[in-house]
Amino acid sequence: MTGVVFVTSLLLALGAYGALTRRNAVAVVISLEIMMNAANLNLVAFSRLHTPELMTGQVFALLAIAVGACEAAVGLALILAVYRRYGTTDLDRINLLRG
Amino acid sequence: MHGVELLIPKLVLVALVLAMLPASFMLEGRRRRTALAVVALFLVAALAADISLVGSSGRFWADSIVVDGSTIFADLVILVLVLVLVVSRLDGGAHEKEEGDFLLLLLLSALGASVLASAGNLLVLFLGLEITIIPTYALVAFRTEEDRSYEAGLKYFVLSVMATALLLYGLSLVYGTTGSVLLPPVVGEGSPLLYAGLVLVLVGFSFKLAVLPFHQWMPDVFEVSPPEVASFLAVGPKVAAVAVLVRLLAGFPAGEGPWVPALIFLAVASMVGGNLMAFRQENLRRMLAYSAVAHGGYAVIGLAAGNAAGSDGALLYFAAYGVGALGAFLVVAVLERGGEGALIQDMAGLARRAPLLAGAMTVFLVSLIGIPLFSGFWGKLSVFWAAVQADMAWLAVIGTLNSAAALGYYGNVLRQMYMEEAVPGPGVTGKWGTRENGMRMALVVVVVMTMAVGLAPGLLLDIIG
Numbered sequence: 001m002t003g004v005v006f007v008t009s010l011l012l013a014l015g016a017y018g019a020l021t022r023r024n025a026v027a028v029v030i031s032l033e034i035m036m037n038a039a040n041l042n043l044v045a046f047s048r049l050h051t052p053e054l055m056t057g058q059v060f061a062l063l064a065i066a067v068g069a070c071e072a073a074v075g076l077a078l079i080l081a082v083y084r085r086y087g088t089t090d091l092d093r094i095n096l097l098r099g
Numbered sequence: 100m101h102g103v104e105l106l107i108p109k110l111v112l113v114a115l116v117l118a119m120l121p122a123s124f125m126l127e128g129r130r131r132r133t134a135l136a137v138v139a140l141f142l143v144a145a146l147a148a149d150i151s152l153v154g155s156s157g158r159f160w161a162d163s164i165v166v167d168g169s170t171i172f173a174d175l176v177i178l179v180l181v182l183v184l185v186v187s188r189l190d191g192g193a194h195e196k197e198e199g200d201f202l203l204l205l206l207l208s209a210l211g212a213s214v215l216a217s218a219g220n221l222l223v224l225f226l227g228l229e230i231t232i233i234p235t236y237a238l239v240a241f242r243t244e245e246d247r248s249y250e251a252g253l254k255y256f257v258l259s260v261m262a263t264a265l266l267l268y269g270l271s272l273v274y275g276t277t278g279s280v281l282l283p284p285v286v287g288e289g290s291p292l293l294y295a296g297l298v299l300v301l302v303g304f305s306f307k308l309a310v311l312p313f314h315q316w317m318p319d320v321f322e323v324s325p326p327e328v329a330s331f332l333a334v335g336p337k338v339a340a341v342a343v344l345v346r347l348l349a350g351f352p353a354g355e356g357p358w359v360p361a362l363i364f365l366a367v368a369s370m371v372g373g374n375l376m377a378f379r380q381e382n383l384r385r386m387l388a389y390s391a392v393a394h395g396g397y398a399v400i401g402l403a404a405g406n407a408a409g410s411d412g413a414l415l416y417f418a419a420y421g422v423g424a425l426g427a428f429l430v431v432a433v434l435e436r437g438g439e440g441a442l443i444q445d446m447a448g449l450a451r452r453a454p455l456l457a458g459a460m461t462v463f464l465v466s467l468i469g470i471p472l473f474s475g476f477w478g479k480l481s482v483f484w485a486a487v488q489a490d491m492a493w494l495a496v497i498g499t500l501n502s503a504a505a506l507g508y509y510g511n512v513l514r515q516m517y518m519e520e521a522v523p524g525p526g527v528t529g530k531w532g533t534r535e536n537g538m539r540m541a542l543v544v545v546v547v548m549t550m551a552v553g554l555a556p557g558l559l560l561d562i563i564g
Contacts, residue, residue, distance in 0.1 A: 035264035046275035
């Protein structure tokens with residue numbers, strides 16, 4: 001189990017690093033998906049450890065992938081809308097709001 | 100199936116969402132009013148069903164859906180919230196042309212919050228949370244005439260998905276270490292990995308509750324989203340998140356463990372930070388956003404106390420605070436539709452220009468401050484009392500000092516409305532500041548709720564208990 005967690009936590013950290021440092025919105029979304037997939041990997045691996053016959057983790061992971069796809073769809077739609085208005089997907093240059 | 104009547108409030112929401120997918124155009128034509136009234140009637144029916152369920156409980160589908168006091172309470176808050184918002188739009192909101200899409204997304208999000216509040220295992224928890232949050236990405240960016248709304252939507256999206264990913268990772272660790280997805284988790288000995296998982300879950304939920312330091316999205320979102328969406332986000336998802344957090348934390352030994360100081364930190368940071376930043380705001384919506392951060396902190400006191408009074412108190416808090424916040428945002432909606440500016444100083448002389456509107460706003464603000472006999476007071480009292488019972492009296496003291504400090508910025512709005520002279524220019528007119536009967540009705544209902552809860556808080560507590 002430690003092996004699995006080591007790999008997936010590395011993946012999670014990598015995704016978080018990408019999401020925080022990338023300036024292109026599409027690259028940020030990709031980084032976020034990497035973070036989600038770190039969790040999915042965890043779920044599948046733990047499912048084999050605990051209840052391989054029930055496949056709880058597998059079902060959970062499938063569900064999470066489906067939900068992640070919905071999320072990415074809405075996110076990309078937002079990016080497209082932003083691109084049309086601002087003419088860029090550079091998050092540093094989209095800064096009309098103060099906060 | 101036995102006990103299916105327990106699910107009626109959720110089933111009505113499901114039916115409304117499914118019906119609205121093909122029929123949303125009905126909300127945009129000449130019969131818009133009638134269609135909205137039908138939606139409102141269904142919501143009233145769901146509300147009546149929910150109230151008739153008080154006191155009953157049940158579990159469905161291998162314990163994946165749990166209906167108990169906190170679920171029924173959360174459903175009640177969510178349904179009232181959506182109902183008031185629908186009524187307030189009866190006579191045309193800012194987006195008459197896209198009313199169908201708007202309402203579909205709002206109802207979908209409400210359904211998600213309702214599912215989240217009744218989650219009996221980690222899968223349903225995750226699914227409920229996502230059904231709640233994903234529609235709000237679109238809702239936040241709904242004012243398409245405004246560039247900044249897309250920007251707020253995108254920023255909200257990025258931060259929110261990040262929190263979701265951390266939360267999912269935390270859930271996977273909880274599942275991995277306990278070997279089960281059921282709520283509350285069977286903790287046993289506990290291990291560092293399990294605690295790491297719990298901390299990640301708490302981070303994820305802190306973001307949804309918008310407590311400091313995970314609050315950055317809130318001011319932006321509150322500033323540019325439609326006011327209805329802001330008021331929904333301030334209450335609906337939060338009350339559901341608290342209901343499910345209580346169920347999750349129930350598995351862990353009460354009052355000890357590394358998450359207690361974490362919760363205390365979140366509570367104190369949000370109260371103090373939220374209030375300090377609220378002082379500096381000139382924009383009414385941003386002020387309400389930072390004060391919402393502070394209010395989130397008060398509610399977290401209840402969770403940190405870790406006793407039954409605390410978990411009930413946290414739920415009650417969001418309901419008691421929620422009516423005030425909902426009312427304040429309805430007033431914001433009236434002001435905006437009337438062409439008023441967005442700054443607090445633009446409210447100067449409102450008491451003379453629109454006396455009843457100013458009166459309603461006064462009731463909401465007084466409730467938000469937490470003055471006795473208005474709903475907000477009982478929310479504060481219940482969480483502070485829980486903290487005292489859990490030997491954290493100092494936390495209650497910090498909370499009390501903070502609510503006294505909040506008088507400063509809420510009082511500033513009152514001062515502008517009553518003491519300052521109005522600046523001539525475009526703005527709201529008439530007693531209510533609006534000619535829309537639906538909006539007036541919504542305002543009256545929220546004022547009545549604020550006073551009713553304030554005078555008889557036992558009504559709400561009985562539902563949870």
